[in-house]
Amino acid sequence: MNSAEDLQQLASESLLAHYAEYCEGAVIVDAEARIVWMNERYPERLGIAVPEQVVGQEIEKIIPNSLMRQVVETGRPIMLDIMEFGDAAFVVTRLPLHDKAGKVVGAVGFMLYDDTRHVLSLMSRYQRLRSDLAEAKKKLAEARKTKYTFASFVGAGAACSAVKQAARRAARTTAAVLILGETGTGKELLAQAIHAASARIDAPFVAVNIAAVPETLLEAEFFGVAPGAYTGAERGGRDGKFKLADGGTLFLDEIGDMSPALQAKLLRTLQEGEFEPVGSNRLTTVDVRVIAATSRNLEKMVADGQFRADLYYRLNVITLRTPPLRERLEDFALLADYLVDSICRNQGMPPRGISAGAINRLCQHDWPGNVRELANVLERALLMSDSDTLEADDLDAVMPATPVDSPKVVSLRPVGMAEAVAQAEREAIRQALQSARGNKAEAARQLGISRAALYEKMAALGVDAQLA
């Protein structure tokens, strides 16, 4: 029996002979890329009339598009290439030849097939698929990148600063985070900012809005589907959000809307770090950081038996509360400026501003939809008005009316002295205007200030004579 070395020796010796016999063409060049040998069929294939004359010639003189010189110069092989010669195209492989010391002393080239039609269509399909895949991957990676950072969470007041500081601390850990807050208070924004500030920034951020996915589809959405579990489009299986978020962050929005059955499965996944895709009995392991959010009173839901206590504690390692707008009146100016700016940019409008009076008007309004609703009002006002600066009147035209019998909003946080004074002044002016039936000279007299001072105050405080 031959030893391994014998076989190896045999293989290298017979390789050239086999290739020369079966290939349409084979050529060897020296270190200067001069032809030293060519098999018999090659000249015929290339349409060269006098085969003997090729030896000693520079390769490019015989085959103008040859890359054999590149191979001897770089010492790197070109394993699969298409070489054109006249009207024909050939599939070629080029390998460097080394001496015992490893120096490149020449190269050998093989022309593997003479008919490249099949290979060409295969190659172009392959190239197309490759570029489609690269494009799809790029888009997916873009979509999974977070848009927001802590800088996007606008607000400098005490409530806002406290939540941002706590969120920054959370970003340094991998602990589960529960974000509680009314709708539109920036819960998802904060979750993205935590991901972007964490060590997982280069991994995906994947969000699932539990309330938006039908109950029957949620399990597959979370855990994926094993190949063959379904027929039709999903026959090949599909990754779930847990798998897609592997190494990154999974944001579970509206966690309070999850069914008890899925709560149990989620708890198991969080505890074990593994799950079974739908239709599979094989466990998949993942490393996912979970950030959950809800606008519902989860503590009460636990007390009422609507939400599993063990899952609640698992999710609620770090709690963050995003304050509603009515508790952060001090942030209105900053927030309104920021929103006006970004709306103008997104809408392709020239930059516009917002007056102090308009900001005061915003402070007086109840905002059940919080920042999302505020952004909507500002966007509509900007689209409806032509002025460079939004005024209180521009807002009144688009602001939803607060229902007369809506409960009076009670500020849970003490307002600053300046805001308290502004509120009192606003109220006094309104009452004076009402009792003077809109006559400003009379209202100014009642208030004991000049007419000019009344106009100034009304503008600064955003009091509109029509509505007062």
Ligand SMILES: Nc1ncnc2c1ncn2[C@@H]1O[C@H](COP(=O)(O)OP(=O)(O)OP(=O)(O)O)[C@@H](O)[C@H]1O
């Ligand atoms: N502090 C903030 N600074 C700037 N923009 C904000 C802020 N808070 C919220 N927004 C903006 O308001 C909109 C709603 O925010 P987001 O979706 O994060 O709120 P949410 O609390 O998750 O809402 P929901 O509970 O309805 O899902 C987004 O466009 C977001 O950019």
